[in-house]
Amino acid sequence: MNLKFRNKKISGxxxxxxxxEVKFDDEIDNYNFSKSxxxxxxxxxxxxxxxxxxGGTTASDLxxxxxxxxxxxxxxxxxxxDVLILVTQSPDxxxxxxxxxxxxxxxxxxxMICMDINQGCSGYVVGLNQAFMLLEHEEINKVVLLNADVLSPKVSKRDRNSNPIIGDGASITIVENDASGKAIFSAVKVDGKGSEALIIPAGGFRTPSTSETAEPREDDAGNFRALDHLKMKGDDVFNFVQREVPPMIEGLLLKADLDKEDIDYYMFHQPNRFMLRKLADKIGVPYEKMPNNIVENFGNSSGVSIPTTITYNLGDKLLKDSFLICMAGFGTGLNWASLVMNLEKLQFCELINYK
Amino acid sequence: MEKIILHLLSEIRPEFDFSESSNFIAEGLLDSFDIVQLVTALDEAYNISIDGLDILPENFSNLEAIKATLIKNGATT
Structure with a gap:
């Protein structure tokens, strides 16, 4: 589905x-693979x-x-x-x-309006779209979009598929009306048939947690995880991203009447360096325009990864300059969503530590 | 090309003799993370970028399949 918004902006x-902070080198012995x-x-x-x-810090704490x-x-x-939206997969x-x-x-x-949205790696774009839609109502002038995930307690320390990349975090994005705002284009897609590609099988109402679901078992690749843990079918997710994301971006730019060279930065979800480089190659943009440095510095924090990429890589530059940004999130659901908009002269754009 | 591929494979999994295997995946010589490493090494060796859609186990299951994948993605011998 293609969406178009006018007169909206992100102000911070x-x-x-x-x-x-934990380091991969310190956790290598947890995995059932050779060190080399x-x-x-x-x-x-x-x-x-x-x-x-x-210490039990939750999404709301952040x-x-x-x-x-x-x-x-x-x-x-x-x-x-006027509105508080929280996008999370790890509610308190x-x-x-x-x-x-x-x-x-x-x-x-x-x-005011207050709501949760259960969404993962595409949760930033999904949340922004929701904010833009709510801002169509004349009574609403300012939306606070919260993205937060603390999934690390749900990942097995002995799962080399997921543990080395998982990070926790939160972001706060202020979205408001702007009479002079340029058009914002977005695309959102979903395939619920892939809902088991990224899943925490137990702990909900379908399969409540028991001592049995907490028991780690070895998978075919040598990883140990329980049904209470996050399970990612890495190959399926990789293939889905390579198959679906490039044509979505191509279609989005076509709708926005933009060439790929017109975009200053491709701020994408941060699954891992390899996947992002393959996406950049496929879409045909240089690696400098699609930062892939979040997993190595902070980990992949689902819907928080795009704002983390923006604040870490652009930060103060966005307080005085203007950039045309293409965002894309993709993952659990399966869901994939993208958006192209101007970010300019933000009131704040920073990364802080929770102490 | 075969020599280079075998060399790169031996660097990723030195404990196996790839020249003796007809199916690296089925016989357990390569897993999906090994394929990721192999793709990166092949990209560098041949100055190409193997298309993400071609990164499937069947395209790396033996020397002939890897050679075909390389040629499809622009590698020259």
Whole structure:
């Protein structure tokens, strides 16, 4: 589905990452593979450092910390927030919605809209689209889009498929109306037949957690994980991304009447270095225009990876300059979504540590 | 081309003799992560970028399949 929005803008992006850092080299012995094999893979995939929560920190903790930072810095005021959207796959509870927990902790006004969206690696683009749609209502002027995931506790430490890339984090994006805003083009696609390609099989109502679902078992490739853990069919996900993302970007640029060279940066979801380089090659853009340095520095934090890529790679530049950005997220669902828009003169664009 | 491929394979999995195998995948000589390493090594050796859609186990299951994948993606001998 193609979407087009007018007179909307992003006015600020904040990324909040846990201060706790773990290193691939320190975890190599967890995996059922030779050390030399794992070290070779480290170079190709970009495994190195990643940030994960400790001490039971949740998605709401990261979001509340970031929101209070913005309030304290006078970058955001409580009364001006009309909508609070939280995109997460790791809610604090099944019920109530985590966005409401955050609403309560921040003591926000009652006269507003507050909602959770369950979405993963495409969650930033999905959340932005939702914000743009809500801003079509004249009563709504400012949307706070929260993306947060703390999936590391749901990943087996002995799963070399997923553990070396997983990161935790949150982001806060302020989306508002802008009478002079340029057109924003987006494309959203879904294939629920692939819903088991990225899944946490147990722990929901279909298969509640038991002592049996917590028992790690070895898979064909030598990884140990339980049904309570995140399971990724890496080959299927890789093939899906290479098959579906390039034509989606091509179609998006066609709709926007843009050439690929017109885009300043391709800020894509960050699964691993190898996959991003293959995407850049296929789409035909230089690696410098499609940063792939988030997994190696912070890990892949699902829907938070695109704002992390923007704040880490552009940061202060976005306070004074303007860039035409193409974003794309792809993963669990299966869901893939992209968007092209101008980012210019943001009020804030930074990355902070949760302490 | 065959010599280069065998050399790269031996660097990735030195414990196996690839010249003795007819199916690297079925016989357990290569897994999907090995294929990722092999693709990276082949890309560098031949100054190409193997298309992501060609990164399938069957295209790396033996020397003939790898040679065909390389030629399809622009490698020259």
């Amino acid at each position: 992006i904040l990324t909040v990452l846990p201060e706790n 094999q794992s070290m070779k893979l480290k170079l190709v995939m970009g495994y190195d450092k990643r940030r994960i929560v400790i 979001c509340v910390y970031g929101m209070n930072y913005l309030f304290d810095q006078n970058l955001l005021h409580k009364d001006e927030i 509870y099944f019920m109530p919605p985590t966005s409401h927990v955050i609403h309560g902790q921040l003591d926000l006004k009652q006269d």
